Amino acid sequence: MCANRKAAEALQSLFPDMVGWRRYLHQYPELSFHEKKTSRYIAEQLAELGCEVKSGVGGYGIVATIKGGEPGPTVALRADIDALPIHDEKTTEYASKVPGVMHACGHDAHTATLLGVAKYYNEQRASLKGNRRLIFQPAEEVSPGGALPMIKEGVLDGVDAIYGVHLWTPVPYGKVASRPGAFMAAADEFSIEVIGKGGHGGLPHQTVDAIIVGSALVQALQTIVSRNVNPLEPAVVSIGSFHAGNTANVIAERVELQGTVRTFNTETRDFIRQRIMDMVQQTCSLFGAEGRLNYREGYPPVLNHKQEAERFFRIGREIVGEQQTLYSELIMAGEDFSYYLHEKPGCFMFVGAGKESLHAIYPHHHPKFDLDERAMVVSGSLLIGMAEDYVNGSAPC
Numbered sequence: 121m122c123a124n125r126k127a128a129e130a131l132q133s134l135f136p137d138m139v140g141w142r143r144y145l146h147q148y149p150e151l152s153f154h155e156k157k158t159s160r161y162i163a164e165q166l167a168e169l170g171c172e173v174k175s176g177v178g179g180y181g182i183v184a185t186i187k188g189g190e191p192g193p194t195v196a197l198r199a200d201i202d203a204l205p206i207h208d209e210k211t212t213e214y215a216s217k218v219p220g221v222m223h224a225c226g227h228d229a230h231t232a233t234l235l236g237v238a239k240y241y242n243e244q245r246a247s248l249k250g251n252r253r254l255i256f257q258p259a260e261e262v263s264p265g266g267a268l269p270m271i272k273e274g275v276l277d278g279v280d281a282i283y284g285v286h287l288w289t290p291v292p293y294g295k296v297a298s299r300p301g302a303f304m305a306a307a308d309e310f311s312i313e314v315i316g317k318g319g320h321g322g323l324p325h326q327t328v329d330a331i332i333v334g335s336a337l338v339q340a341l342q343t344i345v346s347r348n349v350n351p352l353e354p355a356v357v358s359i360g361s362f363h364a365g366n367t368a369n370v371i372a373e374r375v376e377l378q379g380t381v382r383t384f385n386t387e388t389r390d391f392i393r394q395r396i397m398d399m400v401q402q403t404c405s406l407f408g409a410e411g412r413l414n415y416r417e418g419y420p421p422v423l424n425h426k427q428e429a430e431r432f433f434r435i436g437r438e439i440v441g442e443q444q445t446l447y448s449e450l451i452m453a454g455e456d457f458s459y460y461l462h463e464k465p466g467c468f469m470f471v472g473a474g475k476e477s478l479h480a481i482y483p484h485h486h487p488k489f490d491l492d493e494r495a496m497v498v499s500g501s502l503l504i505g506m507a508e509d510y511v512n513g514s515a516p517c
């Protein structure tokens with residue numbers, strides 16, 4: 121039997137287990153760097169499956185090692201386990217039971233998928249070539265993220281290749297997508313404090329209105345991409361938060377802005393950072409205010425290795441068909457899987473999880489986010505397919 125078909129059939133039989141794991145995790149989410157109970161739950165499930173488990177890697181990270189009965193390379197597969205500070209507005213029976221916290225990005229399903237992969241591999245241990253290292257990573261959602269601490273503690277030692285999947289509701293169920301080279305953006309964050317001179321709302325000439333300065337700064341920052349960056353070079357500067365003042369008749373003395381910068385190459389990334397620094401200084405000076413910038417570099421861009429992306433397209437066509445295997449557009453969201461790819465050959469891939477009839481239509485990080493759970497079978501099949509193709513080479517059905 122073709123290895124991909126065998127894995128898909130095995131995972132299909134494990135689908136009820138994966139749904140159970142996913143829905144439990146969905147009901148009891150934990151935020152980045154606080155995944156204590158989540159980590160314990162994962163370790164317990166892996167131990168029941170008979171896997172060799174190491175807990176507390178890089179914080180609340182878990183590593184399961186499955187040693188094959190035959191010699192061969194070591195392939196790593198990764199899932200992220202953290203949730204988001206969003207209140208779940210779904211009315212499903214498995215909605216989050218933790219106020220203000222939910223799995224609004226699919227990490228619960230990533231974890232459940234990798235647990236299914238663990239069970240599959242553990243049952244294939246005797247005939248397995250080489251080793252499979254399954255990485256359950258905390259803190260993907262919040263920079264500096266959980267990948268670097270796990271790497272520093274040796275999670276990639278001896279690894280020959282690494283693969284990861286993100287279930288993605290903008291892509292319909294049954295499709296998969298990736299691309300060679302730049303795939304997902306570098307994601308930096310910044311905050312700006314504008315310090316003016318507050319005063320009476322009826323005496324504006326005696327003040328330096330921080331809201332006016334902040335508003336001018338927002339407008340100026342939006343010209344960086346539209347007027348300073350080559351239109352052929354993708355980049356986004358977004359202001360997501362603007363806080364100032366407490367009442368109607370007082371001119372605000374302080375304003376705080378928060379935003380993000382998303383780019384795909386180092387030159388554009390460095391240029392935009394310098395332009396923000398210049399605009400904060402010059403705009404605030406123009407109005408007689410003081411500006412303070414705190415700029416934090418986030419994850420680098422996800423850069424898929426060419427040979428591994430080619431492997432994705434071959435395996436994707438075998439699993440879901442040629443028409444369903446897509447060459448992805450560039451994605452402006454960030455991912456700390458980029459750190460793994462900086463160290464080892466590999467590929468990050470999207471698996472379609474959108475389904476209108478299941479209300480899996482909301483964007484990621486939305487309070488009504490949900491996904492088509494059948495995508496976990498496709499996701500697991502893709503991860504296994506990539507790993508086995510790397511170890512054994514292409515073996516057509």
